[in-house]
Amino acid sequence: MDSSNSSNSSYRSWANKLIWGDNKLILSSLKSGALRQQIEDAGGLKLIYIDPPFDVGADFSMDIEIGGETFHKEPNLLEQIAYRDTWGRGADSFIAMIYERLILMHDLLADDGSIYVHCDWRVNALLRLALDEVFGSDGFRNEIIWHYTDSGLKARSNKFHQVADTIYNYSKSDRFVFNHLFKERKDGQSKQARRKFNSETKKADLVRDENGKIVYEIREEVLENSIWTTGSMSNSPERLDYPTQKPEAVLQRVITASSNEGDLVADFFGGSGTTAAVAEKLGRKWIATDLGKFAIHTTRKRLIQVQRELKAAGKPFRAFEVLNLGRYERQVYLNVDARLSRKQKAEALARKERDFRELILKAYKAQPIENDSFFHGKVAGRLVVVGPINLPVGRLFVEEAILECRKHGITRADILAFEFEMGLFPAALDEAKGKGIDLAPKMIPPEVFDKRAVEKGQVRFYDVSYIEATPRFDKKDKLTLAIELTDFSVYYTQGLIDSISAEMKEGKSEVVCDQGKLIKITKDKNGVVTKEVLTKKWEDWIDYWAIDFDYTSRKEIIKEPKGMGVKGGKAKIVVAGEELMTEFEERWTGSFIFENEWQSFRTRKDRNLELTSALHTYPEPGRYTIAVKVIDIFGNDTMTLVPLTVG
Numbered sequence: 001m002d003s004s005n006s007s008n009s010s011y012r013s014w015a016n017k018l019i020w021g022d023n024k025l026i027l028s029s030l031k032s033g034a035l036r037q038q039i040e041d042a043g044g045l046k047l048i049y050i051d052p053p054f055d056v057g058a059d060f061s062m063d064i065e066i067g068g069e070t071f072h073k074e075p076n077l078l079e080q081i082a083y084r085d086t087w088g089r090g091a092d093s094f095i096a097m098i099y100e101r102l103i104l105m106h107d108l109l110a111d112d113g114s115i116y117v118h119c120d121w122r123v124n125a126l127l128r129l130a131l132d133e134v135f136g137s138d139g140f141r142n143e144i145i146w147h148y149t150d151s152g153l154k155a156r157s158n159k160f161h162q163v164a165d166t167i168y169n170y171s172k173s174d175r176f177v178f179n180h181l182f183k184e185r186k187d188g189q190s191k192q193a194r195r196k197f198n199s200e201t202k203k204a205d206l207v208r209d210e211n212g213k214i215v216y217e218i219r220e221e222v223l224e225n226s227i228w229t230t231g232s233m234s235n236s237p238e239r240l241d242y243p244t245q246k247p248e249a250v251l252q253r254v255i256t257a258s259s260n261e262g263d264l265v266a267d268f269f270g271g272s273g274t275t276a277a278v279a280e281k282l283g284r285k286w287i288a289t290d291l292g293k294f295a296i297h298t299t300r301k302r303l304i305q306v307q308r309e310l311k312a313a314g315k316p317f318r319a320f321e322v323l324n325l326g327r328y329e330r331q332v333y334l335n336v337d338a339r340l341s342r343k344q345k346a347e348a349l350a351r352k353e354r355d356f357r358e359l360i361l362k363a364y365k366a367q368p369i370e371n372d373s374f375f376h377g378k379v380a381g382r383l384v385v386v387g388p389i390n391l392p393v394g395r396l397f398v399e400e401a402i403l404e405c406r407k408h409g410i411t412r413a414d415i416l417a418f419e420f421e422m423g424l425f426p427a428a429l430d431e432a433k434g435k436g437i438d439l440a441p442k443m444i445p446p447e448v449f450d451k452r453a454v455e456k457g458q459v460r461f462y463d464v465s466y467i468e469a470t471p472r473f474d475k476k477d478k479l480t481l482a483i484e485l486t487d488f489s490v491y492y493t494q495g496l497i498d499s500i501s502a503e504m505k506e507g508k509s510e511v512v513c514d515q516g517k518l519i520k521i522t523k524d525k526n527g528v529v530t531k532e533v534l535t536k537k538w539e540d541w542i543d544y545w546a547i548d549f550d551y552t553s554r555k556e557i558i559k560e561p562k563g564m565g566v567k568g569g570k571a572k573i574v575v576a577g578e579e580l581m582t583e584f585e586e587r588w589t590g591s592f593i594f595e596n597e598w599q600s601f602r603t604r605k606d607r608n609l610e611l612t613s614a615l616h617t618y619p620e621p622g623r624y625t626i627a628v629k630v631i632d633i634f635g636n637d638t639m640t641l642v643p644l645t646v647g
Helices: 009-013 023-032 035-041 077-087 091-108 124-135 248-258 274-281 293-312 326-333 342-363 395-407 427-434 451-455 497-503
Strands: 002-004 016-020 045-050 062-066 069-073 109-119 140-149 164-171 182-184 190-193 195-198 203-206 216-219 221-223 227-231 264-267 285-290 320-324 377-379 382-386 412-417 438-443 466-473 480-489 508-514 517-523 529-533 542-548 555-564 571-575 578-592 594-596 598-601 622-632 637-646
Touching: 002 293, 016 274, 016 293, 023 035, 023 091, 023 285, 045 091, 045 248, 069 508, 069 517, 091 109, 091 124, 109 124, 109 140, 109 248, 124 140, 124 164, 164 248, 227 248, 248 274, 264 274, 274 285, 274 293, 285 293, 293 320, 293 542, 293 598, 342 382, 342 451, 395 412, 395 427, 395 438, 427 438, 466 622, 466 637, 480 542, 480 622, 480 637, 497 508, 497 517, 542 594
Parallel strands: 002 594, 016 285, 016 320, 045 109, 045 264, 140 227, 264 285, 382 412, 412 438
Antiparallel strands: 002 320, 062 069, 109 164, 140 164, 182 221, 190 216, 195 203, 377 382, 466 480, 508 517, 517 529, 542 598, 542 622, 555 578, 571 578, 622 637
16 A cells, blocks of 8 residues: 655545556445445545546557657556456447446445446447436436537538537435536626525525515626536646546536535546546545556556645645555455354355465466475476465565475475565575575466456466665765665566567567567568667666655554444445444554655656655654655556665
């Protein structure tokens, strides 16, 4: 988990949440997991805005500018599967996807909450039916037409140009937040009759004086209606080169109309983070989620910029934390029936863990080892061990692996894990190498959750990235230092260079990723192929890096159900359709919260990156642990720990 800093301590009771992963699993976790109590403590979820990517071109791929060239980053397999399941079978698969998520959103939404769903002509009819089914036709409030103006000339076609989208607004009940919006009159001041809403007739009656005469007033503005006109994103200064980005003006109207300051709003198709950015500016709490790592990273940088602007203006802002759904996905996979006895739960969990381990070994193309060995499989002359399902692999686990290797004369082994303890490498690998053991840590990708991908042999495991950060102490003050980023390496590969070169047409070029390098392949008119490395320096891979100067000082504390069936509890948990009451208790997860105390990142306008941080002064001498987080140009993050003594 990582978090930004807040400028106002009173804002720390709620940390805004940016969550990476499948929103179906996130919604399930928010609905009945540890975060549900936090949502209730924050007053409940009052507003949801979603802009599901209904365009069949929204395939999670992206273009990355580097060295004057463009690299087309293909989506990872999890994103490919989401794309296939959402749009691969046309409108049927899209509506099935959105319907089950709308049900979860309805359950999570507060009783006085509202939802806005953005769509266009491709799916608006289907979405209207789905919303009527989930929220009821009496929950319908508005069909808003968003008209986006564009001054550019368009080519002629055999139909009218599409310049509008639809936004459906529903409420969960007839008790919902609604604040009137006003817009400036185009004709200047106007004299109009005053009207007052009559709760009995449900109509607006004319206001009259004591003589029965209609009372008029001069108005420079009028009530906003259901036709919203804004500029397009094509030439907007807000533009982040994100395909589904919408103007902030649209979200300002949605959030202002259907929430109040301090209310919690959410966007489960977060995209470029417009909802979160506007919510922050308007003093709302927020949750934003997305399946794409690039979307999460784009939102992270955008929110830090918003915080900087608010801080410069002397306005408060809340910290936000970036959560990785990896834990949530594994919890969902390993979920067992809460009504089972303790022994039955243990047996069911052990069975699921065993099945899951077999799935991982199959994805790694490893042959299982049937005995009770520490190692679980073997492949290509190497033994393979799968780390804990719900815990990061730490130093004790690596030391046990080294011990087992030495005991049985093993010289080559792979450790597969979803997460590795920060700061574990390269020291642990050097220790193994010094004892004659080639130990290779491999990250388990999220694609192992798709059995179809496993069956087809499409899952690719990858190496752990490496960060080198060096403290630079101030010569005059022993309590003051800066951190210099001195090395970073990655090992990604996308596309086979030889096959791409062979299939490429003469006179064409393409950029591919191979063994941690972006390489431009060019084939001239004579069929001669040349290769040029674009990532000439290690810093070319870095898009963002941040520092927490006292990482272990902030533990990650969560609230989780203490016990089922306890009356008078603070939250309701639904099991098999039956509502049960439960109390919550605080628990340390074993992890720490990363505070973005200093960061440098590239923007669309400024591609420069600082490699040495600003000076930081510690309050007193002592032992501290510095955490350094690096996010590469693909949106993947790596973190290392730098323990040191100050003073």
